[in-house]
Amino acid sequence: MTSREKILMTIKANQPATTKLPNITEFDHEVEGSLLKFSSVLAGVGGKVAYVSGYPEIIRIILNRNDNNLRIVSPVKELSALNTEKLVDLTSSHNLHNVEWAVLNAQFGVAENGAVWITDKEMGQRVLPFVTQHLAVVIKAANIVATMHQAYELISKTTYGFGTFIAGPSKTADIEQSLVIGAHGPRSMTVFIIEGHKHAEGI
Amino acid sequence: MIARNKKEHAELAQEFNRDEDRVNWHDETLWWIREKRDKSAHQIPEWEHLREAASQIKNNVLSNLHNYLLQFEKNAISNGIELHWAANADEHNRIVHRLINEANVVRMVKSKSMLTEECGLNEYLAQHGIEVIDSDLGERIVQLAEEPPSHIVLPCIHKKKEEIGEIFHKHLGIEANISDPQFLTETARQHLRGIFLTRKVALTGVNFAVAETGEFVVCTNEGNADMGAHLADVHIASMGIEKIIPERKHLGVFLRLLTRSATGQPITTYSSHFKTPRDGKKIHIIIVDNGRTVQLGRKDFRNSLKCIRCAACFNTCPVYRRSGGHSYHTAIAGPIGSILAPNLDMKKYADLPFASTLCGSCSNVCPVKIDIHEQLYKWRQVIVKNGYASTTKKAGMQAMTWTLSSPFLYHLAGKAGRWVIKYAPFAVNNKLNPWYKHRDMPASPEWSFSEWYQKNRQN
Numbered sequence: 021m022t023s024r025e026k027i028l029m030t031i032k033a034n035q036p037a038t039t040k041l042p043n044i045t046e047f048d049h050e051v052e053g054s055l056l057k058f059s060s061v062l063a064g065v066g067g068k069v070a071y072v073s074g075y076p077e078i079i080r081i082i083l084n085r086n087d088n089n090l091r092i093v094s095p096v097k098e099l100s101a102l103n104t105e106k107l108v109d110l111t112s113s114h115n116l117h118n119v120e121w122a123v124l125n126a127q128f129g130v131a132e133n134g135a136v137w138i139t140d141k142e143m144g145q146r147v148l149p150f151v152t153q154h155l156a157v158v159i160k161a162a163n164i165v166a167t168m169h170q171a172y173e174l175i176s177k178t179t180y181g182f183g184t185f186i187a188g189p190s191k192t193a194d195i196e197q198s199l200v201i202g203a204h205g206p207r208s209m210t211v212f213i214i215e216g217h218k219h220a221e222g223i
Numbered sequence: 224m225i226a227r228n229k230k231e232h233a234e235l236a237q238e239f240n241r242d243e244d245r246v247n248w249h250d251e252t253l254w255w256i257r258e259k260r261d262k263s264a265h266q267i268p269e270w271e272h273l274r275e276a277a278s279q280i281k282n283n284v285l286s287n288l289h290n291y292l293l294q295f296e297k298n299a300i301s302n303g304i305e306l307h308w309a310a311n312a313d314e315h316n317r318i319v320h321r322l323i324n325e326a327n328v329v330r331m332v333k334s335k336s337m338l339t340e341e342c343g344l345n346e347y348l349a350q351h352g353i354e355v356i357d358s359d360l361g362e363r364i365v366q367l368a369e370e371p372p373s374h375i376v377l378p379c380i381h382k383k384k385e386e387i388g389e390i391f392h393k394h395l396g397i398e399a400n401i402s403d404p405q406f407l408t409e410t411a412r413q414h415l416r417g418i419f420l421t422r423k424v425a426l427t428g429v430n431f432a433v434a435e436t437g438e439f440v441v442c443t444n445e446g447n448a449d450m451g452a453h454l455a456d457v458h459i460a461s462m463g464i465e466k467i468i469p470e471r472k473h474l475g476v477f478l479r480l481l482t483r484s485a486t487g488q489p490i491t492t493y494s495s496h497f498k499t500p501r502d503g504k505k506i507h508i509i510i511v512d513n514g515r516t517v518q519l520g521r522k523d524f525r526n527s528l529k530c531i532r533c534a535a536c537f538n539t540c541p542v543y544r545r546s547g548g549h550s551y552h553t554a555i556a557g558p559i560g561s562i563l564a565p566n567l568d569m570k571k572y573a574d575l576p577f578a579s580t581l582c583g584s585c586s587n588v589c590p591v592k593i594d595i596h597e598q599l600y601k602w603r604q605v606i607v608k609n610g611y612a613s614t615t616k617k618a619g620m621q622a623m624t625w626t627l628s629s630p631f632l633y634h635l636a637g638k639a640g641r642w643v644i645k646y647a648p649f650a651v652n653n654k655l656n657p658w659y660k661h662r663d664m665p666a667s668p669e670w671s672f673s674e675w676y677q678k679n680r681q682n
Contacts, residue, residue, distance in 0.1 A: 024308035027464065027512045032289045034520030039286045041469060042279040044476060047269060061489060113454050117420055132267075132479070133489035146501060147453035150446045150493075168475040168490075176471065181499035185478075187490050190446040194361035194377065196384045197252055198404035203360060204412060204419070205446030205493070 044169070053131040053164035055213070062134030065188035066201050068210045071161075075099055078158060078212050082121060090120035095144035096158065099123050110144035113151075122152035122206075126186075127178070128163040129211065130171050135187035136211060137171060139180035146182050155189070155206040161215040229552075231613065232578040236546035239381075249381065250544040256377075257538040259487025260588065267479070276476050278592035281529035284467055285519065291434040291467045292510065298437025299508060302499045307509045312342035315511045319344060319426065319459060322507055323353055326457050328423050334441070334448035335359040336428030337375050337532060338461050338511060340554035344426075355426075356418050358447040360411050367394045373548025375555055376485050376534040381547050415447070425451030429462035429508070430531070431477060435470040438498035439508065442481065442491040449495055458506045460497070464515050465528040477531060480590035484533040518566045523601045527562045529591040536585035536595055542578050551575060558585035562598040565606065573611035576602035634673070641667045 021029075059069040072078055075098035082102055086092060094102045095110060102123060109115055116122075124143060126136035136157050140146050149155050165171050175183070190205030201207060240246055264270045284291060296306050309315035315338075323331055331348070333339065333355050345355045345366070357366045361378035365371065367390050372378030379387070384402040391407055392399045395414050401407065427448040432439040439460055441448045452458040468477065482488045500506040519525050537543045537557035548556040553564040553572060558579060564572035576599045585595040606612055607620070626632045644667035670678075 022308070023310040023314060023512070026310055027308055027510070027516060028289055028292065030512075030516035031292070031464070031519060034516055034525075035288050036286050036522075036525065039279070039282045041283045042276045044276050044472065046272065047276075047475070065488065065492070114420060117416075130490075135490050135494070145453070147450070150449040150453065168479050169472070172472045172475045180496070181501070183496045183498075184449070185490060185494040187488075187492055190444065190492055192360045192408055192445050193486075194359070194364065194379055195387055195404040195407055196382075197256070197377075197380075198384075200405050200408040202412065203408060203445035203447070204358070204415060204450050 047167065047169045048173075053129070053166045053170070055131075055161055055164055055215075057131040058129050058134060058164050059213075061132065062129075062188065062211060065134050066191060066199075066209070067134060067188040068208065070210060070212050071215050072212050074214055075158075078123070078156070081212075082123060082156065086121060090153075091118055092121040092123070093119050093144075093148065093152070094121075094123035095142065095148075096123060096125050099158075108144075110148075113145050113147040116145060116148055116151050119148070119152040121154050121156065122148045123156045123158070124149060126157040126159045126211075128165055128171070128174060129159050130166075130168060130185070131164055132167045133185075133187055135185035137175065137183060137185055139178070139183035141180060143182075149184070149186060150190075150205045152206055154208045154210070155186070156210040156212060157186070158212045158214065161213050231574040232546065232550050232552070233574070235550035235552060236542075236578075239547040239550055240545070245381075245383070246545055246547075248383075249547060252380065253538045253544045256486060257535070257588070260484055260535055260538065261487075263483040263487040263489065267483070273476055273480055274590055274592055277480055277531075277590055278529065280468060280473050280476060281591050284465070284469065285525060285528055287469075288464065288467065288519070291469060292464060294434040295432055295437060295467055296510075298435070299432075299439075300437070302437045304437065304500065304506045304508055307507060309509055309511045309513070311513050312511075313347075315339075315342045315461065315509055315513070316344050316347040318509050319461070320348060320351055320353065322457060322459055323348070323424050326424050330354045330356075330422055331424045331426060332356050332358050332418050332422040332451045332455070333426040334428065334443060334451055335362055335378070336426065336461055337555055338428060338463055338513075339426065340372065341513065342461075342511070344461075356415075356422075358415050358418065358445075358451055359443070360408060360445060360447075363411060363415065364390060367391075371549070371554065373556065374534060374537055375532055375557075376537075381549065415450075419447075419450040419454050422451065423455055424457045424459065425455035426459040426461065427452055429460050429466050430481070431468050431474060432462055432466045432508075433469075433471050433474070434467055436498065438471070438496050439466075440474060440478075440494060440496050442478075442494050444488075444492045446493055449493055452495075452497070453501070456504050458497070458500070458504070459509065460506065461509045461511060463511050463513070465530075481531055481533055484535040484588065484590040514567045518563070521566065523605075524562060524566060524598055526593050527559065527566075527595075527598060529593050530559050530563075531591055533590055535588040535590065539584045539588050541580060541582065541584070546578065551578065558595045558599065559593070562595060562602060565602050569606060569609060570611050573606045574613065576600075576606060577616075634671070637671045641669075641671070 189209045190203040192203040364379040373381040388402040543557045561575035583596045
C-alpha cells in the first residue's frame with residue numbers, strides 16, 4: 021500500500037461524523053469600503069497613501085523621487101513613461117534584482133486591513149513586488165471593499181496563477197520585538213489612490 | 224546538528240529562570256503581544272462570531288478530511304502542481320532530498336515551516352550534504368546559533384539583541400558589539416538577498432490549502448517565502464494533512480483571525496495564494512501525516528488538529544512566558560505543543576501536559592476555539608494511566624492515595640504539613656519535590672478546618 025492510500029484509509033476510519041459548514045454570509049453586512057479607514061489602517065502598518073488625479077501625476081511624483089536615476093519598472097501601460105529602460109524585460113525573475121521602484125496596478129484594496137490584492141496579471145513577474153526596493157501600487161478610490169469577505173467575493177469572479185494581498189512594506193520584529201521596516205522585500209510601499217478631483221498629498 | 228534536550232520541562236524551566244532579568248523581559252514582551260492581540264480583536268465587533276465560524280469550519284474539515292484531501296489533490300494536479308504523500312517525518316525528508324537531487328543542486332533556501340522543524344528536515348539534509356538556509360530573520364538567527372526556534376511565530380524571542388550582534392559578528396562578518404536592530408536586520412537583508420538570488424530550490428510552509436481550488440496560501444511579514452519561491456526553479460511546499468480548508472471564501476474568516484491573534488496586526492504584510500507554477504517552473508506539495516491520522520482517531524484530542532499556528536496560546540500562557548520555549552523540548556512549544564507532542568511520543572513528552580496551570584487562558588484566546596486546557600487535563604490522566612508519569616510524581620500520588628483513604632492518616636498528615644511549612648520549609652522546598660519547582664507555598668494556617676470546627680462548635 022502506498023503512503024497515500026494508507027493515509028487516506030486511516031483518515032476515513034478515524035474521522036468523526038460529518039458536521040455542517042457554518043453560514044458565513046452574516047459577515048457580509050458592511051457593504052461599502054471606507055477610503056478613510058483604508059488609508060488610516062495602511063498608515064498604521066507603515067504604508068503611505070497618496071491621492072492623485074490620474075496616471076500623469078503618478079509619473080511626476082515617482083520621477084521627482086528618483087533623484088539618482090535608479091531603475092524603475094512598471095508593467096502599467098499608462099505608466100510606460102516611467103520605465104528607465106526602453107524595452108522592459110519581464111521574462112526573467114533574476115534580472116529584476118536591482119529594481120529601485122516597481123509601480124503596479126492593484127485590483128482593489130481592503131479597508132479593514134489596508135491590504136491591496138494584486139495578481140500575476142498585474143505583476144509581469146511574480147517576484148517584482150517583492151524584490152523591488154520600493155513598491156508603489158495604484159487603485160481607484162471606488163475599488164475599496166470593507167472586509168476580507170467582500171474581497172473573496174471579488175476574487176471569486178477572477179482567475180490567476182498567483183495572487184497576493186500586500187499590506188505595507190516588508191517588515192520584521194524578530195530582534196527584541198523592535199519593528200524594522202524593510203526586511204527582505206520593499207523598504208516602502210505607497211498606494212496611489214486615483215480619485216479624480218483630489219490633489220496629491222505629500223508622500 | 225541541533226540536539227533537543229532530554230531533560231524535563233521543570234528542569235529546563237529552572238535553567239531558563241536563572242537569569243531573572245531575562246525571564247522578566249520575556250514574560251513582559253509576550254504579554255505585550257497578548258495585549259496587542261486583545262486590542263486588535265476588540266476592534267472587530269463580530270470577533271466571537273468569527274471564532275465560532277472558524278471553529279465550525281475546522282470541525283467540518285476534520286469530519287470530511289478524506290474527501291477534501293482528494294478534492295484538493297485533483298484540483299492542485301489540474302493546476303499543474305505535483306503532489307506527494309508522506310506517512311511520516313522520514314518519508315517527508317526523503318521526498319525533499321529526492322526533489323533537490325532531481326534539480327541537480329546541493330543548496331536550498333527555506334522559509335518558516337514548523338512542519339519541517341517537526342520532521343528534523345535541516346538535520347536530515349545536512350547529513351546528506353545538502354545545505355539549507357532558513358530565510359525568516361528569527362529562524363536564521365537561531366540557525367546560526369545552532370538552536371531550535373523557541374516560539375513558532377517569533378523564533379528567537381529568547382535572544383537579546385546583543386547576543387544577535389555577537390552571532391552576526393561571528394558568522395556574517397560585522398564588527399563586534401553592534402546591537403542596533405535596524406543595522407542587524409539590514410545585515411541579514413543583504414546576506415539573504417544573495418541567497419535568494421542563487422538558490423534554485425525553495426521550500427515554504429503552507430498556512431491554508433483550499434480544496435475547492437487546489438491553491439495554497441503562505442503568510443509572512445518579511446516577504447521571505449515569496450523571495451525564495453519566485454526566484455527558484457522548484458518550489459516545494461510542505462503541509463500537514465490538517466491545513467485543508469473547504470472553500471476559498473473561508474480564507475476570509477481565517478485571514479481575519481490569524482494575524483490579529485498572532486501579533487495584533489490586521490493581516491500579515493503578504494498573504495500569497497499559489498495556484499499554478501510559473502511557466503517552465505515547478506511546484507511540489509508534500510502532504511504529511513506524521514501522527515496526525517492517529518490524533519484524528521483520538522476523540523479527546525482530535526480538536527488539536529484545528530490549530531492554525533498563531534501562537535496566541537503561547538503569548539498568554541503564564542507558564543510559557545516564564546519558562547521559555549526551549550523548556551518544552553519539542554518543535555512546537557507552548558500549550559498547543561503540549562497536546563500535540565504526547566501524540567507523537569507519549570513517554571518522551573509525558574511531562575508537557577503538566578507544564579500548565581490549567582488556567583484556561585489558552586482556550587479563551589484560541590481563534591479556532593480548541594479546548595486546550597481541557598485536553599491538557601485529559602492528557603495527564605492518559606499519561607498516568609499508561610504509566611508514563613515520572614517516578615517522583617507516581618510516588619507522590621501513591622502516598623496521596625493512602626493518605627486520602629484513611630481519616631487518621633489524613634488528619635495526621637495535615638498537622639505534620641502545617642508544622643513543616645511553618646518551621647522547616649526546606650523539607651518541602653528541595654530537590655526531591657519537583658512539584659514545588661512550579662509553585663510557591665502559601666503561609667501555613669494555625670489550625671485545620673476540622674480543628675477549628677471542633678473548638679467553635681462548643682461555643
